[in-house]
Amino acid sequence: MAEQAETLRRTPLSRDRILHAAVALADLAGIESLSMRNLAQDLGVVPMALYKHVANKDELLDGMIDVVVGEIDPPVRDAGWKHTVRRRILSAREMLRRHPWAPLAIESRNMATPALLAYLDSMVGALRAGGFSTDLAHHVMHAMGSRILGFSQELFDASRRAGRSGATDPEPPAAFPPEVAARFPHLAEIAVAASHDDASVVGQGCDDQFEFEFALDLLLDGIERLHQEGWTSSRPPGERQDG
Structure with missing residues (x-):
């Protein structure tokens, strides 16, 4: 060594x-x-x-982001848009597990780095190759948000932190503090409905693997339905086609 x-x-x-x-x-x-x-x-x-x-630390951070984004698996040829998008998002998530500082670094940049732009461009390309209109692809990327990079903000972590007020003996991670649970009983009820594996969390404040994949699959299934219906953003609000 x-x-x-x-x-x-x-x-x-x-x-x-x-x-x-x-x-x-x-x-x-x-x-x-x-x-x-x-x-x-x-x-x-x-x-x-x-x-x-x-040149400086900003350029260093940009280069570091490009290094880790380069670890994301490339698209699989002829795999279909849904499989390609899902596989690459989960690969991005694995990259973030190796580099838990990356989400904060990515969010801190004023402009996306070249490798990050190339990744996002290829994801739009997968949608377009799957027959998506530019209109639907645009809205899909907005709906995915940071999830397309492998992470999303966990809802209940912020809620629990809001009730701690610097307490030195906080409640167990799966439960709201009693005073918060009393004020927000419905949130407290679902917060303990299922256990969360802390070891699977990408970074502090980010959701765990099961919840991430659950939400990702909901999005992908919904996107697939809209694509099959020929959805466009010009359709009047509330109007939809029957599948």
Whole structure:
């Protein structure tokens, strides 16, 4: 292990090496630990050496996002739009499990990175290849939201946090605090209706695997129905075609 680390430190510095080292550092210690100084120390170089390859920390973060997005499985040829979209979204989710800092990093950027744009473009391409109109494809991407990147915000985590008020002895994760449950009984009832596996959560505040796939399949089934009906956004509100 020591020999491998020494060999890596002797490898000529490059943008690719810097980005992968930054990803590894964020994976190990969290995105908040990432600084040009810490990264340079890990690479065995002075901080100024990094700036020959990345202009600043913003460019570093963009490059890191492109590295991890590049881990998402490519489309399977002739697999059908529904299978392709579902498989790639779940692959994106697996990527986020390996890199739990990525959702926050992606959401923090003002503009999508090239690899992220390419991924989103290919997902729209899968819909168009499946016969979707540009109109329906547009609304599908909005409906998917962050779920198309493999994550979504968990509803009940925020609700439970709202009732804790900094308490040092919070209720078990599956239950609302008593005072919150008394005010919002219906939410409290469904919050304990099923257990959630904390080990399957992509990141803090994100839903677990079962709930994610449940919602994803609901969306995909609904999208499939609209596609078969020839749905368009120009149809008057409330009007629908019988299947």
